[in-house]
Structure formats: C-alpha cells, structure tokens
Amino acid sequence: MKDGPDIARIGALIGDPARANILSALMSGKALTATELAAEAGITGQTASSHLKKLQEGGLLVQAKQGRHRYFTLSGPDVGTTLEALMGLAARKGHLRTRTGPRDPAMRTSRVCYDHLAGDMAVRIFDSLQSRDFLKITQDKGGLGLTASGEDFVTGFGVDLAGLRLSRRPICRACLDWSERRNHLAGALGAALLVRFQEEGWLRREKDSRVVHISSHGHENLNRLFPSSLD
Structure with a gap:
C-alpha cells in the first residue's frame, strides 16, 4: 500500500x-x-x-x-465543503436524483452550505468580490485571501476580521457551487457574511431546510453591495 x-x-x-x-x-x-x-x-x-x-x-x-x-x-466546515464539491461533480456528470419537488428551485436560488451561503446570490457575491480585486490567490491554507481593499470592504460592512484571524480556519475558501457550477465563498469570511446578512434582516432560513429566502429589501441591498458586471 x-x-x-x-x-x-x-x-x-x-x-x-x-x-x-x-x-x-x-x-x-x-x-x-x-x-x-x-x-x-x-x-x-x-x-x-x-x-x-x-x-x-x-x-x-x-x-x-x-x-x-x-x-x-x-x-467541521471542510466536510461541508467536500460534500458540496461532490454534489457539483455529481450534477456535472448527470448523476441527479429523479425525484424533484417544489423546494428544488429555491435550493438552487439560495441555500445554506453548512455555515455559509450558496446558490446564485452566493456566486454573485464571489464574482463581485473577485472582479473588484478584493480577493487574491495566496499560498496559505485555503489558497485564497483578501487584498487590502478587500479587508477595508468587509470591515466596513461590520465583519470582525481581527476576530476571524484568531481561528485556525482559513479566512477565505472557494467552494464549488453544485447548482451554479461556479465558486461561492466559504471559509471564516463566508460564514461571517451569512451571519451579517441575517443580522441585517436581509434573509431568513426556512425551518428544517437548507433553503434561504431573501427579502426584496435584501435583494436590493445585496445587489447594491455586490454589484455585477451583468447589471
């Protein structure tokens, strides 16, 4: 062996x-x-x-x-990230469950991936951070970090970046979204952003489900905070 x-x-x-x-x-x-x-x-x-x-x-x-x-x-979050990646691989290879239901579209739109946001809004957030050079490739665990301007942005939004650095968990990690088949943000920052969105009242989690519902007010603020080149 x-x-x-x-x-x-x-x-x-x-x-x-x-x-x-x-x-x-x-x-x-x-x-x-x-x-x-x-x-x-x-x-x-x-x-x-x-x-x-x-x-x-x-x-x-x-x-x-x-x-x-x-x-x-x-x-731990690494198990959740691995499972989400496997879901993405299964979706890309056509290994999908035949049973569908009313939750499926909502799951694709916005859901919890262990402790961070996944789905189309989460992918938009990742793309927005990346397009504005708030994220950078690093040699650290997780392979992704914040630029100086990225640090200013997240602290300005009320994220305790100094506190996140005290944990052994990577600040940023790219997690392959199974429904969008593109990356969303995981790691300590991904989890912290989900908490902040909930504190702002922009979204709520559906009981006994991974589905996340974003209010119209939440959509308006998230789209403003994380602009897309497609807007």
Missing part, C-alpha cells in the same frame, strides 16, 4: 446511500438527533445508529449530548 491519505475509506463512508442522505441532511449546519437523521435517510433507528457510529469513527461527524438526547453535526 502506498503512503498518503486514505481517500478510499472516506469515499466508502460517503458512498453508502443511507450515509450520504445523513450527511446531506447535516449540510444545513443544524444539529440533528439520530431519530431525525433516520427519518431523513429513510431507515430504522437501529440502522441509523450503526451508520452514525461509522461516520463518527471516520471523523465525519461529531456528537453532543444534551439531557437524554444526542445531537449530531458535521465535524
């Missing part, structure tokens, strides 16, 4: 349909119980427990206990 990361193990964990459904359900960033995840995956509670144990042992999930309940979340 050659040395290096064992991607086969990670691939096997994600590749099981039930486990894939469990992981997809946790892409909302919310902590869910084993019972809720069993319902999402369409399996029994006993079977879900077996899958959850494997996902924890593989380092993809973490568990927290609160009273009699156990809650599960993705182990």
